[in-house]
Amino acid sequence: MSIGTVSRVLNNSDHPVHPATRERVLAAIRALDFEPNALARGLSGRRTQILGVVVHDITDDYFNEIVRGIDEVARPAGYLVLVLSSYRDPELELDYVRRMRSQHADGIIFVGGGLQVPGHVDRLRRQVEAIEAEGGAVVMLAPNDLPWPSIVPDTDAGIAELVEHLVGLGHRSFAMLTGPDHLKTSVERAAAFRSALARHGIALDPRAVVSGGFERLQAAEALERLVEQGVRFTAVVCLNDQMAVGCLQAARRLGLRVPRDLSVTGIDDLPVTELLDPPLTTVRVPMRELGRRGMELVLSRLEERPFEAPTALACELVVRGSTGRVGRGSRKGER
């Protein structure tokens, strides 16, 4: 019962092992509660079964929902998930990627990806190239400028639907709360809004377009400031739900009734949105599905089999109570 034989049994190797020997090995493993050393395994060239997932912040429901989706596929495949919260700090993100290289992670999924900070993209690219060269699979789940495989939520159609909905309710003047400027997700969502509005001959008042940093509190302050400054609009479109939640709170403090005095919309469809009062009209991003499919893409690349599933996920409009006819309250009956 040499160490080599034990290894063959443990790995269900093709190499033949006598059934009786196999039994003896298995019995010993059970008796000793033997657990092979994963470090030694990884060092001798095997897959480490470690996946790194780069998120912004695990307490942000957008990210933990996606991590959940990843986990749903990673666990049955035997993968351990390292959650790397970068808080959108390029240095920290890069540092984590280097650590993943050092750990010989089989894969990395960038969930928030797409920091357009000059210089950073190149350094990131170099690290990712090194990881890929060593057999790792890197995948992005957001719009980005890096040349790696991605699964991306396609919000354009949903945003167009949302604009139809709002225009149909009589809205003509809008405020828009954007995310960080260096985030491609924010840039693309903003562009989708502008072009959908343009189709109705509506242009955004530059003063009514402000960054809420994709954060709740920042968005609440931004809305309050707009109102203070006397900027006129009948609907605020927020480029994510977190900011829409902030707007709902700010509106309450300002004495504005939603949707009678102001319509508010988000994007993402976080689980909280239906608990709010009023519940939020938003564009649904299938977050768990995004995570699942991202992990499937990682696995298919590691196993070098083709990936058949679509790499863009449809996102549709979800109408709830936070949007209504201009000056006339909720479309779905007043309260």
Added chain:
Amino acid sequence: MSIGTVSRVLNNSDHPVHPATRERVLAAIRALDFEPNALARGLSGRRTQILGVVVHDITDDYFNEIVRGIDEVARPAGYLVLVLSSYRDPELELDYVRRMRSQHADGIIFVGGGLQVPGHVDRLRRQVEAIEAEGGAVVMLAPNDLPWPSIVPDTDAGIAELVEHLVGLGHRSFAMLTGPDHLKTSVERAAAFRSALARHGIALDPRAVVSGGFERLQAAEALERLVEQGVRFTAVVCLNDQMAVGCLQAARRLGLRVPRDLSVTGIDDLPVTELLDPPLTTVRVPMRELGRRGMELVLSRLEERPFEAPTALACELVVRGSTGRVGRGSRKGER
């Protein structure tokens, strides 16, 4: 410039290295973008800087808030965090612990800990003993029957305050929604309620005590069933916030106004609670602090220094809008 010298420079070893040599090594490291292999490091006996965190479900805000707290201390200490979602499945939990042993994780934090499933506790104990014997530090962040160091939220005083508050508002008949029976957290919170109520000579109607499994939807159904069955009570106390959120939704569907017709309370003080309508009266568990302190305990054990901070965290009552005088609406002004 031997491999040994490089290692000494990399680890800032005590062993003397000539400054000029050190410089040459550092220059080469930079030039090659060299990243030492963490697996080889771990295999040769060094700390792996890997931490395993066992949670129930990363999309549950109770858990991701705690993971955030852990991360706040783990990251500056150079630790990588493996998030292990066990969904309260003993087999899965045990499997993850074995994997942690295999990975030579330096530490494991059980966040949800305390599954009182017969047999399981012993098997878990054996694994944890093996890990500790190999120099790992295991810590629990919930009440448990295992003999390992813990940081525990002390909700007893907060629950007593909550009962005072409700009794002060005139409530005498209560319903209680509990978590899973095999979870010590649920058992202890229930006991705290019973004894606080007993001090006022109030006993719970056995029909009014039902499990909501610590889950929102289950709790909503449970409340609807109680009302259907004609069980009488003026306040539902939920043993966590998730269930209280479910009750708020169910109450709305049932046409019960909170708090005029029914008072609802939770425990935890999740971030959502203040966004709800009405916002929730609850007992605040300092989740991030719990996570931070848990990681500090892990580090202090790894470094074999004494841990000075208290191992129980005070949890106080937070009064918001979901509780009011019996039959007379909110204590804080009607709407």
Added chain:
DNA sequence: CTGAAAGCGCTTACAG
């Protein structure tokens, strides 16, 4: 101060 060498625990050609 520097380097050669053993050892960590696996996997996997290679020899038998």
Added chain:
DNA sequence: CTGAAAGCGCTTACAG
């Protein structure tokens, strides 16, 4: 079918 041995990339006594 079994086992001895090289090798993965580090760390760390040990010798010089």
